[in-house]
Amino acid sequence: MNYLEIKTHNDLDKLKLYLAKNQYDEQENTVRKIIKDIREKKDEALFEYCHKFDNFKANKDNINVSNTEFEQALSQVTLEQKETILYAKEKIENFHRAFLPKSCIIEQNGAILGTRVTSVKKAGLYIPGGKAFYPSTALMTIIPAYVAGVDEIYICTPAQNSYINPLLLYIAKLYNIENVFKVGGAQAIAALAYGTQSIPKVDVIAGPGNIYVAFAKKLVYGDVGIDSVAGPSEVMVVSDNCEKLYAAYDLLSQAEHDANAKVYYVGFNKECINKISDKFFELAKTAKRSEITLKSSQNALFIQTTRELAGQIIDEIAPEHLELQLNDPYSFMNSFKNAGAIFIGEYSCETLGDYVAGPNHTLPTSQTARFSSVLSTETFLKKSSIIHYTHKALQQDAPYAIKFAEYEGLFAHAEALKVRL
């Protein structure tokens, strides 16, 4: 069992060393090659990788889900499945609508100043589908793009042996999305970033994925916008009690996503650490997704610390999900800043956030919650400044702007104002 005792500020170095060991050089090199190949050989390389990694013999005629495939898939969706999806859809839509940023203006010394919010034109959404199917991620990526007003939405998802989850296609149909490409992994991200004969180049790529998808998004960023590096799932539970053992179940729920998932338990006494770790490893042994869970449970880290130092531990790890099972969680929240999503109290388990609470479940991982945010409508929006002066307003500000231009030796800047005075 990975265990750290952090009792003093200096002990935090042990955690930094532990985190620095997580290197994925081999996977990063694989992704670099995939991106290079897609940029150079486009569809030809894309089809080869679909075959190599997903056993799908792709070509220009079958890469896009056809009308017949849509119809077949929709006929398989049961009434109960539809009701479940529509329940979550409404909650997620309401949340994203409520937090939609709006254009706004102010008036200052007679000038109108503002921010104009516009959506990107083309968004590429990645819906994972390697080790599990993720219709919930279809809702979590489509809804913010749709609410933001994106003009064209394209979906990429792996089609192992040519199969796509019918629930995903049902959700795409609810939003009239016709372009669902049967492509997964780094090759999907590269295709959306640079375009191929079959897949258009988009403005923003959003959606989570495994280590290959996450590296690819990181590498194409700058040529295209991304939501965040939303890679293998992570959860940290901080608790000051362990009577109910909820933490062990919550750790397991994320360990089952991926062998590279990361789960952390932070407790304040050894007794709780022992109780939670014993239960967690017992559950992992009999887990349904045992192959994945047994591997990821080996990465679980148990930390014994004090309430005072726990905030610094959170900030260092910057977990994708943070559960605070604490007395007085709100006062504790002043002690840290870095977490993708914060679940407060023993009843707010992460599974609710994964599916139905409303906020997005696509979140930054691998310590990037230090600077990245949850996927939201903002992922698909840009802001432009608005500046509108009248002659009177110009007369008020110009003398100051002219002086600034002169301090900088930029005389043409000053002249552009002087001719208007």
Ligand SMILES: NC(=O)c1ccc[n+]([C@@H]2O[C@H](COP(=O)([O-])OP(=O)(O)OC[C@H]3O[C@@H](n4cnc5c(N)ncnc54)[C@H](O)[C@@H]3O)[C@@H](O)[C@H]2O)c1
């Ligand atoms: N951070 C978040 O917000 C969030 C949300 C949901 C899911 N997730 C994560 O998404 C991931 C889903 O992973 P998944 O694997 O099930 O699906 P995935 O769609 O992310 O990955 C499958 C693809 O990986 C590629 N791949 C697999 N093995 C490869 C190899 N050896 N070399 C090159 N490429 C390879 C293939 O192209 C395949 O299509 C999990 O890690 C899960 O934890 C994260």
Ligand SMILES: N[C@H](CO)Cc1c[nH]c[nH+]1
């Ligand atoms: N926990 C994932 C984010 O890391 C989201 C998810 C989707 N389905 C189940 N869980």
Ligand SMILES: [Zn+2]
């Ligand atoms: Zn999950």
